[in-house]
Amino acid sequence: MVKELLIDKHGLGHAVAVRENRKLKDLFIDPMSAGSFYPPYCFLVAKVSRRAKERGGYFIKLPNKKEGFLLSKKAYSQGQHIVAMAKIFNERDKLQRFSDKLKVETRYFIIEQGNGSIFFSKNFSDSKKKKDISIIIQEKINEIGENISVIVRSSVNNSEIKNLDDIFNLSLNSFKKLIDDLKKDGSISMGMLSKEKAINFYRFEENLQVIEKEGIFELQGVWDEIENLCKKKYLFGKNSYLIIEQTSAFCAIDVNSGSDLKIQAVKVNLDACNPIIYNIRLRGIGGKIIIDFLPCSLKEKNEIEKKIVSGLQAVRGDFTVSGWTKGNNFEIEGSRNQIPLNLIMES
Numbered sequence: 231m232v233k234e235l236l237i238d239k240h241g242l243g244h245a246v247a248v249r250e251n252r253k254l255k256d257l258f259i260d261p262m263s264a265g266s267f268y269p270p271y272c273f274l275v276a277k278v279s280r281r282a283k284e285r286g287g288y289f290i291k292l293p294n295k296k297e298g299f300l301l302s303k304k305a306y307s308q309g310q311h312i313v314a315m316a317k318i319f320n321e322r323d324k325l326q327r328f329s330d331k332l333k334v335e336t337r338y339f340i341i342e343q344g345n346g347s348i349f350f351s352k353n354f355s356d357s358k359k360k361k362d363i364s365i366i367i368q369e370k371i372n373e374i375g376e377n378i379s380v381i382v383r384s385s386v387n388n389s390e391i392k393n394l395d396d397i398f399n400l401s402l403n404s405f406k407k408l409i410d411d412l413k414k415d416g417s418i419s420m421g422m423l424s425k426e427k428a429i430n431f432y433r434f435e436e437n438l439q440v441i442e443k444e445g446i447f448e449l450q451g452v453w454d455e456i457e458n459l460c461k462k463k464y465l466f467g468k469n470s471y472l473i474i475e476q477t478s479a480f481c482a483i484d485v486n487s488g489s490d491l492k493i494q495a496v497k498v499n500l501d502a503c504n505p506i507i508y509n510i511r512l513r514g515i516g517g518k519i520i521i522d523f524l525p526c527s528l529k530e531k532n533e534i535e536k537k538i539v540s541g542l543q544a545v546r547g548d549f550t551v552s553g554w555t556k557g558n559n560f561e562i563e564g565s566r567n568q569i570p571l572n573l574i575m576e577s
Contacts, residue, residue, distance in 0.1 A: 235432055236450060237442035241577070242269065243423035247452045248432055254455055256432075256546070257512055258424035261569070261577035264294055267319035267326045270569065271334060273408050274418040276300070278310045290314065290328065293417050299325045313412065318566050320516065321478045322573065334405040334422060337431040338386050338397050341405040344379025346371050353384035366394055370402060378405065393434055400430055431546075459512050460572050466505040470498050474509060476570065480518035483509075487524060495524040499534055507541035514574075516547065516566035520559050534560065 236247040241262040248256035260269060268274065276290040276298065287301040290312070300314055314328035333342030348364050360382075367380050386394070404422050411419035422430070432438060447453050458464070464472040469488035474481065485502045487493055506521060523534060531554055538560070542549045546568065552561040 231437065233435060233438045235428060235438060235440045236446050236452065237425055237428075237440070238447040238452075239444045240424075240447075242420060244425040245447055245452075246424050246428035247447065247450075248428065254452070254508075254512060256428075257456070257514075257571065258428040259456075259571070259574050260424045261574055263577065264418075264420075266577050267569075267573075268292070268294075268316040269420060269423060270316055270318045271408075271422055272316040272418065272420050273332060273412045274314060274316070275311055275412070275416070276314045276328065278306045278308055278312060280308060281306075289325075297325055298328050300328045300330060302330045304330060318516075319569050319573065320566050322576075323478070332408075334401065334408065336401040336404065336427075338383055339401040340381040340383065341401055342379055342381075343377060345377065347379040349379070349381045351382065351384040354382060354387060356387060359387070363394060367398060370395075370398060374402070374406070378402075397434060400433070404430065456571070456575070459509065460575055464505060464509060467498065467501045468493065470501065472502065472505060472509065474513070474515075476513075476515065476572065480520055481515050483519065483521045485521065485523045496526055496530045499523045499526055499530065500537065503534060503537040503541060507538070507545065510542075510562075510564065511545045513571045514568040515570065516564040516568075519562040519564060521562070522559050525558070538562070 232251055234249045236249065238245045241260045242264065243260040244258075245260065246258040247254060261267065264272075274293055276292055278300075279289040279291050279297065281288050282299070285299070286303070287299055288306055290298050290300045292298050298314075300312070306312060312330060313332065314330055315332050317327040317329055319326045331342060333340055348367055350360055354360060363382055363386065367382070371378060371380070404426060408419045408421040411421065429440075462473060462475065464474060466472065469490050470493070471486050471488055473484040473486065483506055485499060487495065487498045502523070509515065510519065526534070535551070535553055539551055542551070542562070547565040549565070550563040552563065554560055
């Protein structure tokens with residue numbers, strides 16, 4: 231299996247495509263500018279405009295002169311300057327949200343300001359590995375003398391312990407860079423942009439080829455694939471297609487058999503599962519997802535559900551599968567952990 235990490239120049243930083251056997255597996259793309267919104271986990275200095283007690287936070291003035299909303303239980307005064315972290319921007323007509331809890335999230339760790347505590351994901355069950363990991367992390371925390379806390383994600387279960395020191399250093403250095411850059415600039419630190427996020431997420435995979443070259447997306451046809459992913463209609467199989475409509479409240483995916491009237495509904499439904507997962511992953515779809523499959527039997531519904539659940543395991547983020555509704559739709563709830571592709575390309 232050929233795995234590639236293609237890195238091209240784009241906007242504030244880079245566009246990165248992850249491919250397996252030349253098929254897109256994942257995308258990391260920076261916006262063209264910070265004029266409309268800031269990249270997730272960017273640290274910046276904002277000015278408190280006014281409190282919105284009923285909404286649980288404050289309206290804040292951002293370095294790009296726009297207004298944002300800070301979710302916080304802390305007491306701030308009007309006109310006070312604070313360090314805030316940009317959260318995921320998902321809706322074009324709403325203010326971008328920010329947090330005063332500074333952290334960096336990587337594939338294996340969450341590093342945040344704290345008191346030196348080490349926590350493990352509830353899905354982390356290997357007690358011996360917990361002990362070994364705690365020793366490695368505690369030594370590093372003591373060495374740097376930073377006021378941080380660490381959450382170890384369940385994905386570390388699948389990592390070799392011999393690489394853990396390098397993996398943790400990569401995450402820790404990303405957090406330190408954000409803090410250091412903010413101190414140097416005084417107002418903003420872009421922090422982990424797409425290139426760094428992609429390398430952090432995929433660097434330790436075996437047989438990975440990293441190709442960084444300006445114009446590589448054009449040469450390899452990646453921009454054409456991205457253009458297709460931004461369209462409402464997505465073709466698969468023999469003339470079958472998905473209609474994908476994203477709103478601020480939810481995403482609706484409609485499965486259609488197309489012009490081939492001989493094809494069985496069960497085949498169209500099962501063939502649609504992988505394209506649905508593919509589009510959820512590449513388009514960065516989160517929130518409530520409602521899928522309208524073609525009519526099918528209970529046995530066929532169970533097959534579809536198994537295929538969707540299995541496919542979602544390879545998608546970044548956390549997903550809750552609600553399953554079949556009384557109206558015979560299939561529902562999924564996904565975490566909003568990346569900016570939707572259509573917003574990135576329109577920025």
